[in-house]
Amino acid sequence: MAVTAVFMLWLRDLVAVIMLSGIYSLFAAMIYVVMDAVDVAFTEAAVGAGVATVLMLGTLALTRQGTEKVHKTISWGPLSLVLVTGAVLIYGTLDMPRYGDPNAPVHSHVAPRYIERSASEVGPPNIVTSVLASYRGYDTLGETAVVFTAAIGVLVILGRRNRRQRKKAKREDAT
Amino acid sequence: MMHQKSVLRVVSKLLIPPILLFALYVQFHGDFGPGGGFQAGVIFAAGFILYALIFGVASARRVIPAAATRALLSLGVLLYAGTGVASMLMGAEFLNYSVLAATPLAGQHLGILLVELGVGMTVTGAMVTIFYTFAAQPGGDELPRNKQNNPDEGAKT
Amino acid sequence: MSDVFPGLLNYWIAIVLMMVGFYIVIAQGNLIKKIVGLNIFQVAVFVFYISMGKVKGGTAPILGEGIDVYSNPLPHFLILTAIVVGVATTSLALALIVRINTSFGTIEEDEILELEHADDAKEETS
Known part of the structure; x- marks a missing residue:
């Protein structure tokens, strides 16, 4: 997965970069399955490898730029910034709970209640669904609204000019 | 052009019904x-x-017109919020589904079904709307053709 | 050290991926590549969250008979919605890029800046 990401950094051909980002998403989906998050893997595979790739290719076709401009030099400023940030973050992980530790703080607060009582309080055997739709209904409502707003935003940015052009074309046809 | 895509046409004709069925x-x-x-x-949107x-964006627009996807987009959010308001009208908190049916468990089940349907409608509507908007751009109406052109451009440089 | 190395590897992978994405975002000039970099960053955060939710010996959080240990469903829910929201916002960014391309005719950051400066200079002289 990391190898795919680094290749995406080096490649100049944008089509190849976008294809690699699809592959990267599939790898991520596999990792989610290994970590027991089947719902998430499902979404990632459908979204990352499917819809996002098509949209990016669409943008590429619209902007008609096959390859990126070549910058020969490695930019040292950003690189050192990235290295420092990475080092600080890795230092920060030294105190984190170990992978798969059942006593980690994440697992001690709300999650046990969801796992123990969702069957009697909500019903569906898939806990993720009952958390998503019932316990955290407000969150999901908000997220649905965000998706809605994003679609409206795309329409506002790209849609209107197009309608005017269509009207113009109609008028030209009529005359 | 037509001959090159005949394999794609047949395979996608075979694949699209199972994709839609699987989505449901x-x-x-x-x-x-x-x-x-x-x-x-x-x-569903991927299908x-x-x-x-x-088959081209024009024929896809005949299957679902752009206005329909926009309606789907907003109806989904409306259905979600409407479920919440309905539970409020029936005497519980916003989005507390327990009162929607005779027993709390049945109510929860009904509520989750409605809410998930709302989410599904919004997401389908949003994705298809976004795709239509991108495809309707000048020069973007033939996405598959442009995709085939890109390797040639790469070879030239 | 044996305690630290395999136990924290998941965080380190997430951090390395995150930094690769970060580098692409700040160092590359092409706007589409910047969006790809943001996506890498995003997926790194997702991996970080999901790896926190994993419980050793646990199974996927779908109730079944004879299973006692489940992974934490909360991060799964959070990331599930975040992915879909992520693709929606990504498409918004791509729409902005298309719009920028129609205005400036390029999607390279430095060329856009040059054009902007040229415009400013023109306004000052006129």
Whole structure:
């Protein structure tokens, strides 16, 4: 997965970069399955490898730029910034709970209640669904609204000019 | 052009009905196995986008007009919020589904089904709307053709 | 050290991926590549969250008979919605890029800045 990401950094051909980002998403989906998050893997595979790739290719076709401009030099400023940030973050992980530790703080607060009582309080055997739709209904409502707003935003940015052009074309046809 | 795409046409004709059926299965079986509104919406939209890529955006627009996807987009949010308001009218808190049916468990089940349906509708509507908007751009109406052109451009440079 | 190395590897992978994405975002000039970099960053955060939710010996959080240990469903729910929201916002960014391309005719950051400066200079002289 990391190898795919680094290749995406080096490649100049944008089509190849976008294809690699699809592959990267599939790898991520596999990792989610290994970590027991089947719902998430499902979404990632459908979204990352499917819809996002098509949209990016669409943008590429619209902007008609096959390859990126070549910058020969490695930019040292950003690189050192990235290295420092990475080092600080890795230092920060030294105190984190170990992978798969059942006593980690994440697992001690709300999650046990969801796992123990969702069957009697909500019903569906898939806990993720009952958390998503019932316990955290407000969150999901908000997220649905965000998706809605994003679609409206795309329409506002790209849609209107197009309608005017269509009207113009109609008028030209009529005359 | 036509001959090159005949394999794609046949395979996608075979694939699209199972994709749509699978999306519906994911939508309504989300309580029992992995799945739910978000995934189903994306899979459903992916089915349509595949159709539009292979058979052209114009014929996809005949299957679902752009106005319909916009209506779907807003109806989904309305259904979600409406479920919340309905539970409020029946005497519970906003989005507390327990009062929607005779027993709390049945009510929860009904509420989750409605809410997931709302999410699925919104996500499908949003994805297809976004795709249509991109495809309707000047010069973007033939996405598959441009994709085939790109390797040639790469070879030239 | 044996305690630290395999136990924290998941965080380190997430951090390395995150930094690759970060580098692409700040160092590359092409706007589409910047969006790809943001996506890498995003997926790194997702991996970080999901790896926190994993419980050793646990199974996927779908109730079944004879299973006692489940992974934490909360991060799964959070990331599930975040992915779909992520693709929606990504498409918004791509729409902005298309719009920028129609206005400036390029999607390279430095060329856009040059054009902007040229415009400013023109306004000052006129």
